[in-house]
Amino acid sequence: MSFRRRVLTAMAAALLALAGLAPAQAVASASEAASAQAPSYCVIVVGKAPPGEPSPIRSRACGNDYATVQRQAGAQQTVLLMEWFWNANNQPPLLTRIHGDYGDCDSAGYRIIVKDDWANNISGFNAESHCNVVTGFNWPSTVDWSGDEQTWANYSVCACLSQGWVGSFMNDRIEAFWIRRG
Numbered sequence: 001m002s003f004r005r006r007v008l009t010a011m012a013a014a015l016l017a018l019a020g021l022a023p024a025q026a027v028a029s030a031s032e033a034a035s036a037q038a039p040s041y042c043v044i045v046v047g048k049a050p051p052g053e054p055s056p057i058r059s060r061a062c063g064n065d066y067a068t069v070q071r072q073a074g075a076q077q078t079v080l081l082m083e084w085f086w087n088a089n090n091q092p093p094l095l096t097r098i099h100g101d102y103g104d105c106d107s108a109g110y111r112i113i114v115k116d117d118w119a120n121n122i123s124g125f126n127a128e129s130h131c132n133v134v135t136g137f138n139w140p141s142t143v144d145w146s147g148d149e150q151t152w153a154n155y156s157v158c159a160c161l162s163q164g165w166v167g168s169f170m171n172d173r174i175e176a177f178w179i180r181r182g
């Protein structure tokens with residue numbers, strides 16, 4: 001075997017070895033992605049906020065079944081305030097529901113800090129229970145609630161607000177909400 005042929009043979013063997021490894025690695029990363037996948041539903045219960053301050057988080061639970069998660073979070077006797085959508089118009093679906101233990105929104109409403117994975121990932125939302133005015137903040141100061149912000153409002157009879165897409169300015173930038181009755 002010539003030197004050139006030996007080199008080519010070695011290169012071919014190396015390529016075959018790489019080809020043999022590649023599918024195994026692909027399978028490993030696919031199963032890692034599946035096990036790391038976020039649950040379909042999270043439920044967070046928040047309380048009444050002191051004036052100008054964030055609403056305290058009472059409980060939080062996540063899982064694949066909404067009824068179970070709602071029970072685990074102790075959300076049965078609360079009102080549904082918001083649904084956060086990871087993706088625009090909730091497609092593909094991945095959402096978190098925010099419940100309040102202080103009833104429907106009044107003019108002071110609730111101020112909700114977006115924590116964990118959901119910070120800077122929300123692309124749309126619904127607001128219910130008379131929370132028809134919603135401001136989303138990026139990098140909020142909890143002292144004066146300044147920073148980039150956008151306000152959405154809906155004054156129809158439903159006293160609710162469906163904002164399936166928050167728009168390009170605030171997409172994946174929201175870190176807090178102030179929701180109230182307007």
Ligand SMILES: [Ca+2]
Pocket residue numbers: 085086087088121122123172
């Ligand atoms: Ca998103």
